[in-house]
Amino acid sequence: MELVWSPEMASKVFIDTVNNCINFQESDEAEMISAMAGGWNPRLIVEAWLGGSEITTSIGLEIAARNLGGRYVCIIQNESLRSEFVAAMEEHGLPVPDLMVGEAKEVMARLPEVEFMVVDGRRKDLRELFGVAKLSHRGAVLLCKNATRRRMVGFRWELVIGKTARLVRSVIIPVGQGLKIAYVKENPEYEKSPSKNHSRWITKIDRKTGEEHVFRG
Template sequence: MACWSPENATKAYLQALKMGKRDNEPDITEFISAIAAGNNAQLMVMACSTMAVSTALALVAAAHQTGGRVVCILSGLNNEDIHASSEEALGPHANCIEFVLGDAQKLLIDHEEYKCADFVLIDCNLDDHKGVFRAAKECTSNHGGGLIVGYNALHKRISWSEFKTRFLPIGEGLVVTRTTAYGGSSSGGSGGDGGKRSRWVVTVDKCTGEEHVFRL
């Protein structure tokens, strides 16, 4: 992935905040948007069983800053109904998302286009979420590495050591890992060197002057 862009992160963060139309403090939506845009993600793939409108909007906001694409793979039962209701809930923003119905694990491994994904967002409520993580790790490492983020991870009593993730107590819980070329991974850092240490990212709200600090 490209070098970290504080400007993209800040703009995506603020846009996601605006799209969410909330007056309370920022949460998972703005965080996901900031790290996707800050890492200049070009192909963002979201794998979920039911549409999480806020997380989808996070990727749309990031794509507006990076010029990237957003693909949403709906893997659950009744995914055609979920697709229809998702488009309705997202309104005009649905036009910014490419919806795909099918098995996320299989698509990430077999679909030539998705093998170029550099940011993968995974709903940990998927029955096969660990299999999707493995597929995401394989596809992102094929072209130099990428960032994999799992949400709804708070209540999953499983070991994430296989994926070398870092758990973040944001929203319903996030797990984050970065892959490098040829399958390597690290739980922190945002540069291209696959660093082993976490780092702090500071974004500034240009409207209020407030600083927001994230640890990656």
């Protein structure tokens, strides 16, 4: 069964996020992201947080996960940022979600069936985070915020998601500092590929010596 859009839940989560972010001057991006998370009804929401003053998206995702009864995991690079995140959420009277501290490859390996993922475009490990994510067989929605940053030059979803997934559609929305969104599904061709689990033995003959060389390709 694929991810199914629910406009009713999207609307409910949007309103709850607006009410919780009423004291923030700019919260349009967070409200949109949270509404999308609510509408797609993901079972696992993942955010890669960078730090700083941008806590509104995390607030919106926590609200979405709570309404959906799903799991929200926030990936943080070090213990200092972890303390900053916890303090920010508690300041607004919100529960702290599951926090995972560490490098992208190590952390994402422990998170199977990702269905909704948000990464700050200012993170240096941006491409790696998306690239190593184990996406759900139901499909996944991937979002990159702060997408107009210099680090995003040359960014293409097709190059990031790898061979295990295929891009169904993508869009760029001019909210905040730019929001890149992609909807992806499993790539059936990858499952059929013999190179996925099996390597080939290749034989080469040295014309000068006549020796046969065999190596794994």
